Amino acid sequence: MLIDILITFILLCGAFFILVGSFGLLKLDTPMSRLHAPTKASTLGVGSLLLASIINSFANGDGSLHEVLVTAFLFVTAPITGNFIAKVHLHRGRGKEDLPAPPDEATWATYNPDNDPN
Amino acid sequence: MIDFALYVAFGAVGLSQLLAMVRLIRGPHIGDRILSLDTMVVNAIGVIILIGFAWGTQMYFESAMIIAMLGFVSSVALARFVLRGDIIE
Numbered sequence: 001m002l003i004d005i006l007i008t009f010i011l012l013c014g015a016f017f018i019l020v021g022s023f024g025l026l027k028l029d030t031p032m033s034r035l036h037a038p039t040k041a042s043t044l045g046v047g048s049l050l051l052a053s054i055i056n057s058f059a060n061g062d063g064s065l066h067e068v069l070v071t072a073f074l075f076v077t078a079p080i081t082g083n084f085i086a087k088v089h090l091h092r093g094r095g096k097e098d099l100p101a102p103p104d105e106a107t108w109a110t111y112n113p114d115n116d117p118n
Numbered sequence: 119m120i121d122f123a124l125y126v127a128f129g130a131v132g133l134s135q136l137l138a139m140v141r142l143i144r145g146p147h148i149g150d151r152i153l154s155l156d157t158m159v160v161n162a163i164g165v166i167i168l169i170g171f172a173w174g175t176q177m178y179f180e181s182a183m184i185i186a187m188l189g190f191v192s193s194v195a196l197a198r199f200v201l202r203g204d205i206i207e
Contacts, residue, residue: 004119011123015130018164022134025157026141031149038138038157046164049127053171056120066179070163070186077190081156084197088149091201 003059007052014048017041031089039082047071124172131168135161152196159189 024037050067057063135158142154163182170178195205 008119008123011127015127018161019130019134022137022157022161025154026137031147034150035153038153038160042157042160046160049164049167053167056171064176066176070179070182073186081190081193084194085149085153088152088197088200092148
């Protein structure tokens with residue numbers, strides 16, 4: 001009974017976070033703030049669903065930890081994807097002149113002349 | 119009780135797939151389109167996990183893993199292509 005309540009709670013949390021992620025993707029108004037919602041909230045939501053699945057399989061007696069692989073893979077790759085999409089926004093969406101000036105002699109890493117894509 | 123939570127979760131994930139699709143169609147900028155495709159892949163993984171949960175089988179986790187890998191590689195490839203005009207240099 002207690003384990004049922006726990007699984008239900010984690011499932012509803014996961015569903016809520018996935019919904020928040022996609023709703024934020026639709027609702028937020030600038031490209032860079034749109035990047036926040038799916039990369040964080042949706043990843044957390046899918047992680048919650050996987051956690052609920054793990055607990056359910058252990059409660060039914062045939063426990064397995066396959067799902068941890070999917071969780072770990074998602075949690076590792078989501079920031080990399082987010083970084084790439086942020087770079088796309090920086091290079092294609094807005095120019096160098098819109099950015100605040102970096103301190104001292106520094107340059108923005110993504111505009112470093114050594115790896116300038118343009 | 120778990121059945122109810124499963125129905126709610128299926129509804130929420132399906133609705134979020136629709137919302138991401140609206141952003142995919144509207145998206146003013148190419149980065150938004152790549153981002154919404156990535157979100158749709160994450161939501162698809164969620165649906166597959168929920169189906170495996172509802173039917174009580176372990177068989178769907180391999181497909182979830184494969185879709186996770188394909189989604190990551192395709193998002194990075196799209197972003198690289200937009201950034202540099204080439205995927206592997």
